[in-house]
Amino acid sequence: MFHLLRYPIAGAFLLLLSALPAKAQQNLNMEEHDRKPYYFGITLAANQSNFRLTHSDLFLKQDSIMVAEPLKTVGFNLGLLANLRLNHRFDLRVNPQLLFANKNLYYKENYPLRETEKKVESIVVSFPIQLKFKSDRINNMRVYTIAGIKIDQDLASNKATRRAEDLVKINKTTYGFELGAGFEFYFESFIFTPEFKISNGLNNVHVLDKNLRYSNVIDQLNSRMIVFSIHLQG
Secondary structure (H helix, E strand, C coil): CCCCHHHHHHHHHHHHHHHHCCCCCCCCCCCCHHCCCCCEEEEEEEEEEEEEHHHHHHHHHHCEEEEEEEEEEEEEEEEEEEECCCCCCHHEEEHCCCEEECEEEEEEECCCCEEEECCEEEEEEEEEEEEEEECCCCCCCEEEEEEEEEEEECCCCCCCCCCCCCCCCCCCCEEEEEEEEEEEEEEECCCCEEEEEEEECCCCCCCCCCCCCCCCCCCEEEEEEEEEEEEEEE
8 A cells, every 4th residue: 555655645745845944934825724614625535445354153164265354455535525613723524535445355265276356346435524633833834633433335335236146245334433644734825635544444344144155254344444635625
């Protein structure tokens, strides 16, 4: 994940350095922005997603599937941002997004001897609500942290699929929590905001079907995601 994101991360740090003031500077950009009751923006993001897998009791009793484990994959997000100012330190933020991600599963079997990767495709509409804690503004830069909850709806859920003998069925709805931190860089006409966050599901999204051989060795699947976002705010 970090190998793939090294260029946008390096770019964010270069912008950080360019936004820091020289000694004898500096005029504040968008000074009136800090008094706005609300404002909006857009979000572009890359994600690394996977499942946290818990094996079922049957996994230890059978000798056909020897390995069942999650794989990490990379996807991307597109979203909107709305920020409501509560006071000098706290904002309430909503950041609905459309996520494209795969949470694949790897199997190693004895009978027949083979390795199999099951693709679990996800097109997710995510609706997070976050509380944002802000530092004082340092000239044209500010640091912040976020914490919140989310509800996700997977538009590609295969829960209702009937003929799915080789599939693992995934539920449509996920709820969970998010934690993160970021920087706000104030330019003359917009705010550039790189942000890292973790986004973890709390509920089990695995739909147990004992007739499905790739499914019955699994007890629980919980979604996990690491996200690097760029917010552009006006």
